[in-house]
Amino acid sequence: MSGKTVYLITGANRGIGYGLAKTIAARPNTIVFAGARDPTAQSLTDLAATHPNVHPVKLIAADKESNDAAIAEIQKTAGQLDVVIANAGIANHFGPVGTTPVSQFKDHWEVNTLGVIVLFQSAQELLLASPTGAPIFALISTGAASMGQFYNAAMSAYGSSKAAANFIVKALDAENPKLVSLAIHPGWVATDMGNGGAKAFGMEQAPVTVEDSINGVLSRIDGATKEKSSGKFFNFARSSAGNMWDIDTDEISW
Template sequence: MSTKTVYLITGANRGIGYVLAKTIAARPNTIVFAGTRDPTAQSLKDLVATHPNVHPVKLVSADKESNDAAVAEIQKTAGQLDVVIANAGIANHYGPIGSTPVSQFKEHWEVNTLGVIVLFQAAQELLLASPTGAPIFALISSAAGSISNFRNVGAGAYGSSKAAANFIVKALDAENPKLISLAIHPGFVATDMGNHGATAVGMEKAPITVDDSVQGLLSRIDGATKEKSSGRFFPWKRSSTGKPWDIDLDEIPW
């Protein structure tokens, strides 16, 4: 059994995915496969230069061929896979359901929902064989996908795609006795995606730094267990400052 923990992170060339890759790679005994549309991205070249345990792999959301090839590369290079962080996602449109083009729904569901399914199907054999005996499949989701804690933020295409992805997380927990499958809301983060959402609601930028979000996300993933974590939906942290983007809950309802 390898003493290293092997991670696959999607959408790893920028934003949350990049900082997740960088942070995990700085830990001892880790191997990080950074999934991205463009594995030659300068950000990843720079990361590899300082962290040779990072391996960029081409991985396009919902594209079976590239997902299968990425996992084959992980098998060849590391021989195991212990943690998958499904981070790749888009939020390209804000507006009421009645005027949102159907093409936007298709695009968001393709990337944010089908992307999660294709990723798991590609990774499942290697992931479920993790020598840890407790493999982790973590979805970077969004509180916009919560139905019971619905917030009207004009994100019908995005929110519905995340609600569907959350269902996948719940089903994977039920279907796989060893798998720790969880969804995590990263907060209203100052990434390209988050800042686009912020300007859509009249803010200059999103209020949470990427570094803070990543620390919160990893606090949920590190040490996650089947009993305490799997089949559940968590905020990056509980916040109670009274701001409208706060999640003053220990767990987000589906």
Template sequence: MSTKLVYLVTGSNRGIGYAVLKLLAARPNAIVFAGARDPDAQSLKDLAATYPNVHPIKFIVNDKANNEAAIAEINKTAGQLDVIVANAGIANSYGPLVKTPLEEYKEHWEVNTLGTVVLFQAAHELLFASTTKAPIFAYISTGMASMGRFAGANGSVYGSSKAAANFIIKALDAENPTLIAFAISPGWAATDMGNAGAKLNGMEEAPMKVEGVAAGIVERLDEATKEKSSGKFLNFKPTFGGTMWDWDKEEYPW
């Protein structure tokens, strides 16, 4: 059994997941499993060549058999799992609700919402065996999931799937006294997904650098406690400036 902290980061071959992975990989006390649909992605190969504590692993969102196999591999390799960063997700549809095909909703709910359930169900036994006695399940959500600070016009597909997953996080917190479960809004990060949304709003790219967003997320992981963090919808960090993407609070309203 390892004395190090063992992490699983899903959707880790690019964007926010990869940036979080890089920060964790540089820690000598971390073993990091890089969950990706393509674990042979060059980005993961390069990182694993630099950091032998990085283990690329095949991860397919909402695939029960695959999720169970991935957790079994983590157990075989590391013997424990302490922190899950559930980052994998999609945002492939924007536009008015009245014109959006039902298939778009179904696809996003399958991945962004049910994928969260499938992952937790596959991982819970190993996660609850964590020697920290306070395992972490952190869900990378979005400010578009907030109904108290609504910004979801033309984003009902993505926003609703993430809002439903936020409810799952509240349920996990309530049902599991030792689990630290929380959602994090990563802001409007300059990822492929974020930049696609930016272009729809007449911008060249999203306003927040991925590296800064990842640093904020990792800080939330490091400081997480049941009392301080669990059952909450956290901002990756307060940002200021008064623009549509700024939120100067530590938490988002549900």
């Protein structure tokens, strides 16, 4: 597949993942494997119908069998893998540590943390063999995972699971000399998940558009290098409007 850049995006059937898949698929010389629990979802069926370079694949977070099978399909179809965007995640409960059910912590850690580990373990052989010589593993994280810039938003299950995933990003950078491993805060985005969180805080919808988030996320992934990007936690875009959720730096402290 010389001259092509091959992407795997998880959670690609809706929200940020779908926006990434659609945007990248419209670029020349790209192949997009759109991972989803249900690869026959209408959104992916329609996207693949209009973009023959899009290949929906079944991929369930933290499920080794489906992750292994998705990577095998990529190997068979494209013969290489250059960029993995670990986007799949859940934010199903909002509450403080003292009252959040332990089951919610388990559910969030299963998807948001173990899902990232299983994904890398399945993909690593093919990804690290990328002909680019600098494969990228990008985690869609959240500012809510930052302990250095902590804000109390009662997201104990979600925030802790993403903070643990951030640690994995740092570890992957240290353990793999050629891998560009980075975490990206996509903003508080007006997706089903983001709007659900907004309503929990009395807002009509989340403040960041999907388009703005996608543009910001891709600005961090495009051209990422080991020297300038790897082992870092990036903000999708700086904002100094003064809202609780605004972060006015390009990088976010872990």
